[in-house]
Amino acid sequence: MSRSLDEANRELSRIRDMPYGLARTQAAERQVRLVEAEGPDRARAYALSVLLESMVWGGEVERSYLPFTQLVRWYDEHPEQFDDADRYAMFWSFKWMVGHLGEFPTVPAAQIEATLDDMERRYALAGLGRDAVAYARFAWAARRGAEDVEEAYRTWVATPRDDYSQCEVCDPGDRASHLFATGRLAEGVRLVEETLATGATCATEPADMLSHLALAHLDLGHRAEAARAHRRAVAALADATGEMAGARGRRVVLLGRAGAVARLVRAVEQDERLLLEAETPRARLEWLLGVVAGTAALLPAHADAAVRLTRVPAATVADLHGWAVGEAEALAAAFDLRDGGTALTTRLAEARATRPLDEPLELDVVALPGASARPVVDATGAGSDDGPDGAGADGDEPLLARAERLLADGSTEEAARAFVAASTAAEEAGLLVDAGYAAAEAARCAQVLGDDDTAAGLYAHAVARLHAGGAEPVQVVPVLVAWAPAAASAGTLPPYLDAVDAVRAALDGDDADGAPDPAGQALADRRRTERRRALADVDDAAARALATLGGDARTQDAVDRAVRAGEVYASVGAVADAAHAFWLAGRVLDTAGRPEDALHHLESAVEGFGLARDRRTRAQAADDLVALLRRTGQDARAEEVLEALTR
Structure with a gap:
């Protein structure tokens, strides 16, 4: 028996409430298959829109063009099946497609321009505003370094905002980016600081504009302001959505110019994946350009500084620079060939010519x-x-x-x-x-x-x-928990783990004390529970810090601590915390190439978040579980997990 429209929409809405990732995307794909096979037809536009949105923001931009074309074709053939929300989503999706197609050098310029022309035609026929089209034309011109980019910029800025304009924080951020790129630093700084003063945020801002602002202040000779903007940018990156490859690349540029060798090396090590793969080829190139510029500023003085990478053949800063230049050259040439210019080859040459400041920049708060x-x-x-x-x-x-x-x-x-x-x-x-x-x-x-x-x-x-x-040892535990991510990021884990183990020993010793007087049993029970919870907290914190390191010994130590924490959390009724600990153990084991051992822990995590009624985190854990099940050929089980997420 087919579902009603309300039932289909309810399941689709639950998917939209899920965080972006593999589980959400595959759940959306499942819904599209169900609607196409069983109906109702009135749900097809919503299903395709949910799938398209999931792919765009879930890092699968290249795949998103198929549901986009299906959505547009369905609208052309059956406009009566679209309500106002469906139509809005369909027209909005043109912005994503026009913007993202240019991120792939294999997509011909003619196809991008045809899609842009189709967007303009459809917006005009529907009586929609022109701001989104004007911005798309400017962004395409800026991306390829076209001669008419300044004219396109002025046209966009002069076009009134409307219902299809980008968000009110991205808008000034993109204007400032163009001002910085064209040397109007003071004007760009003023615009960014005015925007920051409003306190408004979005998925990518203010992290992106702050990374631009830090470099602009550096170029203007404002050292203290550059350091402050850099710190704010790094903090904002932690809350941003998506890879933010460009902002991360600009962070590396500043660290190189500032002479912060150790910080630059750690930043590259932490984001090593972007050296080889990113959401789009253009995003990868932006990261590579940042790495090229940042490492260029460290040469030749710090050429022999060690770099610890697991997937890139580079052991020193000089090795990394040479490798990144080679990778960036190939990508820049591919884009320039498609775009009919030399914009990215020129940017690469400029990145290679980056030099350090006359004196290192003080970055400590x-x-x-x-x-x-x-x-x-x-x-x-x-x-x-x-x-x-x-x-x-x-x-x-x-x-x-x-x-x-x-x-x-x-x-x-x-x-x-x-x-x-x-x-x-x-x-x-x-x-x-x-x-x-x-x-x-x-x-x-x-x-x-x-x-x-x-x-x-x-x-x-x-x-x-x-x-x-x-x-008291229990009083030290919250400080140790807060310390963990900083110790991992700063590369100072040994003294941190020593401090953790010293507190663990003290807490274990307290727990081994003799039985209390019966009159104080209730108080003793509360104290024992408090100590057990504290033990779980330090084990969990240490496991998360250890999980950032490679090596079999560290991996097993991280897993042992995480599992121990999960079991203790469960024993004191902290179900959500136990689920987080088991999730960590599963991720570490899966990354270490031990999927059979990881499976049980990931299943426990998904079940635990379900018991805790934490739907969003349950979906995030399901991402890892579904991916493991797919890789190991357990597709039927993966489908069961996805179905359960929308119930």
């Missing part, structure tokens, strides 16, 4: 307590002279209160410095636990600003002070 001569500044930028009593020179506002106020006001960098000052004052007063917590707060500020190197050092300092001050 703040120095460790007791090691900084920098003044603590308030939100207005004024300095202060704080005494060891924890109050400012005027005695009106204690240091810790000032730090918390600055943080609440959004002055995160100034708050970090104030927390460091508070930590120093507390230590001088003999309040080591207070000093440790203040240092941890400063570390968290640095983390938010994307400065994991500084954060890792501050967390280590904080934990040492907490131990010296006699803090």
Whole structure:
């Protein structure tokens, strides 16, 4: 018996609520097959739109052209089967296709221009605004470095916005990108800073515009502003949707020009996959151009700096530079051949000519307590002279209160410095636990600003002070959990793991204490549960940090800790946390080429998120489970998982 329209739409809407990824895309493909085979016809436009959207944002842009053509053909043949929402989605999808077709050098220019002409014709016939078409023509001209790009830019900027315009944050971001590309740096900086002041965000902004802003400030000689914009860009990248290859590439350029060798190497190592594969060939080229420029700035002084890559034949910065140049040359030539120009070959030459700043750029948010001569500044930028009593020179506002106020006001960098000052004052007063917590707060500020190197050092300092001050092991655990991602990113895992294992030993020792007096049994049970939860937390945090490293020994250690954490979480009723831990174990095992061992853990994760009623995270875990099942020939089981996601 076929489904009703309401039933089909309900299942499709559940797919739209899923995060982008393999599970969502394959679930959408399944729905398209069902609608085509069983109906109802009124659901076909919605099904194709959901599939198209899933592919575009799920990293399968090349495959998305098929459902797009099917959707347009269905509209031409059966416009009566489209409601207002279906029509809007169909016209909106032209923007994606015109924009993304140019990302593949194998797509002829004539096909792109024909699609753009068809978009313009259809928009005109439907009485729609012209802003989306004007932007698409400008973007196509800019992508290939056409002679008429400035005219296309002026036409787009002068066209009124309408219902099909891109979002109000991407719009100024793209205008600023063109201004930067054409040397109008001050104008671009002004536009970006005005946009940032609104606080508006979207899937890719403000990460993209901040990466442009950092380099523009560098070119203008604004060193402090460049460092601040860079930190904000790195922090925003963590929340952005998609690969953001261009923004990541610009991050590498700044690190190279700044002379930040270790940070550049880690950035490339963390995003190594983009060296070989990205959502589109153009995205890969943008990343490669960033790597070429960043490494060029380190040559010849740092040519022998070690690089640890697993899929690229490069052991040093010089090796990486040479390899990236070769890969970028081939891609740039392919695009230029298609586009009939030399725009990308010219950009590659410019990237190879990148040179470092005269002096390295200071990227640390703040120095460790007791090691900084920098003044603590308030939100207005004024300095202060704080005494060891924890109050400012005027005695009106204690240091810790000032730090918390600055943080609440959004002055995160100034708050970090104030927390460091508070930590120093507390230590001088003999309040080591207070000093440790203040240092941890400063570390968290640095983390938010994307400065994991500084954060890792501050967390280590904080934990040492907490131990010296006699803090309970349970009280140290939240700091260790926060420290984990910074330790992994900064490449300082050994001291982190030592600190974790020391706390684990202390917690295990507490758990082995003798039985309490019966009158205190309830309190003892609560404390035991608290200790067990803390043990799971540190195991889970350490497992996640270890999972960033290669090597069989590290892999097994990460799995053992994750499974141990999952079992303890489950024993104390923390079902969602247990699911996260088992998911991690499954991912690590699958990456290590052990799919049979990974399967059970991934299934446990999907089941656990289902019990916790966390539909979005369940779908994300199902991505990994479905991919494993497909790879191992278990298609029927994969279909069962996908069907369950839409129930």
